[in-house]
Amino acid sequence: MAAINKEITSEGATPVLTPAAVDDGFRQIKSIDQQWKSLAQPSLARSGFTLTSIGGDDAGLGGYETGGRQYTVDPQIDGEDTRFDDYAVSEINRVLVHHALHAQGLSGKKIHLVTGLPFDSFFLPGSSEPNQVLIDQKIKSLSVAVVPLGGQAPIEIVKQQVTAQGLVAYIDYVVDEKGNFVKGVDRDAPVAVIDIGGRTTDCVTVFGGGKLDHTASGTGQVGISNVYDIVENELKRRFNVSKIRLSTLEYVARERRIRLRGQEHDVGSIVDAAVTEIGQQIIRECGRKIGDAAEMATVLLVGGGAPLMSEILRKSFPHLHVPQQPEFANARGMLKYLSLGI
Numbered sequence: 001m002a003a004i005n006k007e008i009t010s011e012g013a014t015p016v017l018t019p020a021a022v023d024d025g026f027r028q029i030k031s032i033d034q035q036w037k038s039l040a041q042p043s044l045a046r047s048g049f050t051l052t053s054i055g056g057d058d059a060g061l062g063g064y065e066t067g068g069r070q071y072t073v074d075p076q077i078d079g080e081d082t083r084f085d086d087y088a089v090s091e092i093n094r095v096l097v098h099h100a101l102h103a104q105g106l107s108g109k110k111i112h113l114v115t116g117l118p119f120d121s122f123f124l125p126g127s128s129e130p131n132q133v134l135i136d137q138k139i140k141s142l143s144v145a146v147v148p149l150g151g152q153a154p155i156e157i158v159k160q161q162v163t164a165q166g167l168v169a170y171i172d173y174v175v176d177e178k179g180n181f182v183k184g185v186d187r188d189a190p191v192a193v194i195d196i197g198g199r200t201t202d203c204v205t206v207f208g209g210g211k212l213d214h215t216a217s218g219t220g221q222v223g224i225s226n227v228y229d230i231v232e233n234e235l236k237r238r239f240n241v242s243k244i245r246l247s248t249l250e251y252v253a254r255e256r257r258i259r260l261r262g263q264e265h266d267v268g269s270i271v272d273a274a275v276t277e278i279g280q281q282i283i284r285e286c287g288r289k290i291g292d293a294a295e296m297a298t299v300l301l302v303g304g305g306a307p308l309m310s311e312i313l314r315k316s317f318p319h320l321h322v323p324q325q326p327e328f329a330n331a332r333g334m335l336k337y338l339s340l341g342i
Contacts, residue, residue: 017112017158020104021334022097023165024115026082027198027225027246028304031100032331036177039103040304040327042246043198044079045071045092049149063149064095070149073099075247083199083225088117088134089141098146101155108153113142114161114334119202120219122164128214135162161338166195166202167212168333169302173323175336189297192216192290194282194313195330196305198225201282203289205296220285222278224305227253230274235267253308279312293317302329 023030030040049063049070062073073095080092087093101111116122117131117138124131139160147154170193176182188208195202200223205216228249235244235252239260244252252258256268282305286293293299299317301310306326314320323329 016110018106018109019112019114019335019338020101020106021114021331021338022100023328023331023334024088024093024097024100025197025304026087026200027223028327029096029100030304030328030331031104032328032335033104033106034335036332036335037104038325038328038331039100041096041100041103042075042079042250043082043096044075044077044246045073045082045095045099046077046080047071050077062099064098064146065149066094066098066144066146067091071095076245078243078245088121089137091141094141094144095146097142098148098155102148102152106155107148108155110156110158112159112161112338113157114163114338115142116163116165116168116330116334118197118200118219119164119166119204119217122162123214128212138162163334163337164204165197165330166193166204166217166302167206168337169193169195169300169329170204170206170333171336171340172302172329172333173300175333175340177332177336179336179339186297190295191298191300192286192293192296193300193302194286194317196282196301196303196309197223198304199223201285201303201305203286205290216289218289220282220288222281222285224278224303224308226281227271227274227278227305227308230277231267231270234270234274238270239265275308275312279309282309283313283316287316293319300329302326 019034021032027043028040029043032038050072064071142157174182174185174187190207193204201220203218205213207213231252232244232249252267253271256271258265258267299320301320301322304327306322310322
């Protein structure tokens with residue numbers, strides 16, 4: 001894929017700002033840099049710097065300090081639950097975003113960052129007006145310095161834009177990496193976007209010419225983390241275990257098996273039951289906004305929950321379209337939004 005062919009400049013001088021997009025979800029952080037390199041990491045962080053290596057070299061172990069407090073970020077830790085209302089403006093969110101940027105190799109860079117909010121958080125309740133207070137709070141939070149404890153040069157977020165999740169996935173659908181409209185996609189056709197995240201599911205309806213229908217759009221409080229909750233509870237009950245890490249649950253959902261006490265177990269039936277239960281909830285939530293979406297040319301399924309939920313949603317929406325790497329659709333759309341200068 002082509003890279004964005006320009007960096008953000010200051011007063012016509014040498015390029016100083018590097019564009020980057022971070023879809024900072026409750027369950028997973030997805031990032032894309034200007035070369036369109038995509039990375040996904042679980043939203044796992046906890047207070048305190050708690051990891052050391054056996055060799056004694058702590059560099060790169062995900063330790064950060066912000067606001068006078070230290071945090072650890074690592075895919076294997078038992079992280080704090082990010083499913084709380086103020087997550088988007090929290091220190092944990094800030095640390096996770098910086099960790100994603102460092103993982104992209106952007107240490108020491110000055111960044112023009114694009115992030116997102118769930119659809120109903122981005123807009124004021126019952127209105128088409130952006131929730132500028134929350135947007136400004138998010139920008140202010142991400143502007144606070146985050147210092148890596150492993151020796152990496154800090155990242156400076158100089159400029160920011162905040163977008164509505166789901167809506168930028170539509171931009172990803174109709175615009176390519178060079179900023180041109182995708183050939184073969186009818187821009188006048190109505191499209192419903194279903195964006196299944198960790199805590200929420202956004203349903204966004206766009207009519208011809210890019211007109212957003214707010215009455216047929218919204219955010220449901222159900223997501224892929226609810227599947228993991230059901231799977232975890234059933235695994236603990238069936239195998240008499242006290243705790244299962246998020247990284248293990250993601251493996252279980254993907255591979256349909258688990259290794260406990262040295263033995264492999266087929267748990268596909270547990271995964272299927274959880275997907276069916278939460279899938280029906282998601283269908284009902286979407287149905288309140290778009291019905292059966294019969295008048296939509298396409299129902300676009302994106303987000304981290306798309307791979308698990310595509311089969312069950314296709315039964316209700318046979319014109320479902322799942323793009324390549326659907327979990328990165330919002331992040332790609334954010335970067336395309338930035339490159340278009342909208």
